[in-house]
Amino acid sequence: MTTETSTTDMATTAPVPAGTATAGADVSEPVERSTSGPLALSLGLAAVLALGATVALGLTLPATVEQGAYSRLIAIHPGVAWASYIAVAVTALASALWLWPRTRSARWDRTAGASAEIGVVFTALTLATGSIWGRPTWGVWWVWDARLTLSALMLALYLGYLALRRVPASPDARARxxxxxxxxxxxxxxLNHFAVTWWRTLHQGRSLAQLDPGNDVDGAFIAAMLLGLLAMTLVYAWLLVHRVRVARLEDEAEDAMLALAIAERRREAAPA
Amino acid sequence: MWRDALLVAGKDLRIEARSRVATNQVAPFAVLVLVLFAFALDPDRGLLTRAAAGLFWVAVLFSALLAVQRAQTVESGEGTGDALRLSGLDPAGIFLGKAGAVVVQLFALELLLGAGVVVLYGVDPAGYAALGATAVAATLGLAAAGTLYGALATGSRGRETLLPLLLLPAVAPVLIAATRASEAALGIGGLDVAPGDWLALLGVFAVVYVAFGVVAFGPLMEEE
Amino acid sequence: MDPYVAAGYGVTLVTLGSYALRVVRRERELSRVAPEAPARPVGGEERSERA
Known part of the structure; x- marks a missing residue:
């Protein structure tokens, strides 16, 4: 689809020296070409600030009676898990937007793929931090807790999704x-949720529900957790902006490579 | 749609009956899996009997993987896939037909494996009605999910490794629910959840995948 | 500091950092190549990519 337009473009621009083409590209899309637009830049700054504040607040949380120092992980683990849920939701939404004919655009396909990749990173981190938290609390690295199991299944599902995306196919077929x-x-x-919850009914309740906001100590924990949620959301959004841009540049580079190859074949054919 | 489904299912089953891949390769493989579980676990301490339901469904899952792969291979050679696409059959019918053929093969396999579990693992068969209902719901879901993911992974190199990665995590609820429901029917294992809930879960799973397949199979077939 | 807490924060920050670095680096790399690509009209992308 895109190949066709760029091929005709190439046919007209091919004889023009490379420098002119570069200038033309710069004029047509000046912001898009630069690595960080104002949105990405401010998102990045906000993410770094929020993450820094989370770490600072999280590490200075008081040790609790039941969990000792381990409860400091509350600033990290729920936020990471939350970001993985957002990533999954965005992937689903973008996929639905691609499938809906009136909103179909390669942009949504790229967004879905980018979000899924970031989601896999966050899901893996959810498992890692959950496991690290579980070792001192439960005494083992892994318990078949319903939520951890669900996260593990999600990780497998989205690894499969990413593997499917890497299978060579026409852009349209791959997107569909x-x-x-x-x-x-x-x-x-x-379905996975019900299956694993009924299967394993031991859990330690939702982390927020156990706490009492009226208590000063608990208030600090809730604040750290909410700050963690915010920080991870910002990090996710910033990563998404950049990852989508990478996907777009990759698509364009592929088109350009194809157009270049076609132009070269034509040039070879012309003198003969 | 139903007429087309019967046509496609008949075609696939005829191919299986003539090529004998299912009887000569998939069925022996399934029984072999049962034997391997006995090697892995201690057969003397009743471990096998207690785990029988789970091992049975894992064996079914692996065999289903082979059956689905086989159902896709049938369409991949010598332009048969294109012929099916150009045949003018309703895509939903093609999906139901292919899934139906897998269902029939899996039923046969489950009977064989059931006999294997009784003979090899020393399980006392009981609760036939509940077992039958479980098997029907689980098999419909497995076949629909397998056919759908099989179509999604079609035409890709490395499909043999992609299909398990896509299918196995997706059918995890079937494995859990079918195992618990079968244990309830056989009267093994303590249970907190009513067997009816597990059956309902299996039913919902089957409905979701059949509906998805009926809607999505057409667009997925057109693509290449 | 408690080793488990350090590991939890460490693994998160290092993973996110290295992933971000990888993405940004890839983006730099590609945008250095991309300007040599033939110029396309701005609105053209959306139109041509609608399937």
């Missing part, structure tokens, strides 16, 4: 396949 897979993955989340 990926969008269907992403929606399927989200559709089974409630």
């Amino acid at each position: 396949r990926s969008a269907v897979t992403a929606l399927l993955a989200v559709a089974v989340v409630p």
Whole structure:
């Protein structure tokens, strides 16, 4: 699809020296070309600030009676898990937008893929931090807790999704396949949830529900956790902006490479 | 749609009956898995009997993987996939037909594996009605999910490794629910959750995947 | 500091940092290549990519 337009473009611009083409590109999309637009820059700054504040607040939390110093992980683990849920939701939404004919655009396909990749990073971190928290609390690295198991299943589902995206196919076919897979993955989340919760009914309740906001100590924990949620959300958003841009540049580079190859073949054919 | 489904299912089953891949390769493989579980676990301490339901469904899962892969391979050679696409059959019918053929094969396999579990693991069969309902719901879900993911992974190199990665985490609820429901029917294992809930979960899973397949199979087939 | 707490914060910050670095580096790399690509009209992308 895109190949066709860029091929005709290439046919007209091919004889022009490379410098002119560069200038033309700069004029047509000046902001898009630069690595960090104002949105990405301010997001990045906010993310770094929030993350710094989270770490500072999280590490100075008082040790609790039941958990000792380990409760300081409350600033990290819920935030990371939250960001992985957002990533999954964005992937599903973007996939649905691609499948809906009136909003179909390669942008949504890229957003879905980018968000899924970031989601895999956050899900892996959820498992890692959960495991690290679980070792001193429960005495083992892994318990078959319903939420941890659900996260592990999600990780496997989205690793499969990313593997499917890497399978070579026409952009349209790949986007359709990926969008269907992403929606399927989200559709089974409630089923997975019920299956693993009924299977394993031991859990330590939701971390927020246990706490009492009236208590000063608990208030600090809630603040640290909420700050962690905010920081991880900002980090996710910043990563998404950049990862989507990488995906777009990759698509463009692929088109350009193809156009260049076609132009070269033509140039070879012309003198003969 | 239903007529097309019957046509496709009949075609696939005829191919299986003539090529005998299912009887000569998939069925022996499934029984072999049961034997391997016995090697892995201690057969003397009743471990096998207690774990029988879970091992049975894991064996079914692996065999389903092979059956689905086989159902896709049938369409990949010598332009048969294109022929199916150009045949003018309703894509939803094609999906139901292919899934239906897998269902029939899996039922046969489950009977075989059930006999294997009784003979090899020393399970006392009981609660036939509950077992039957579990098997029907679980098999419908497995076949629908397998056919759908099989189509999603079609036409890709490395499909043999991609399909398990896509399918196995997706059917995890089927494994959990079918195992618990079968244990309840057989009267093994303490249970906190009513067997009816597990059956409902299996039913919902099957409905979700069949509905998804009926809607999505057409666009997925057109693509290449 | 408690080793588990340090590990939890460490693994999170290092993973996110290295992933961010990888993404940004790839973006730099590609945007250095991209200006040599043939110029396309700004609105053209959306139109042509609608399937």
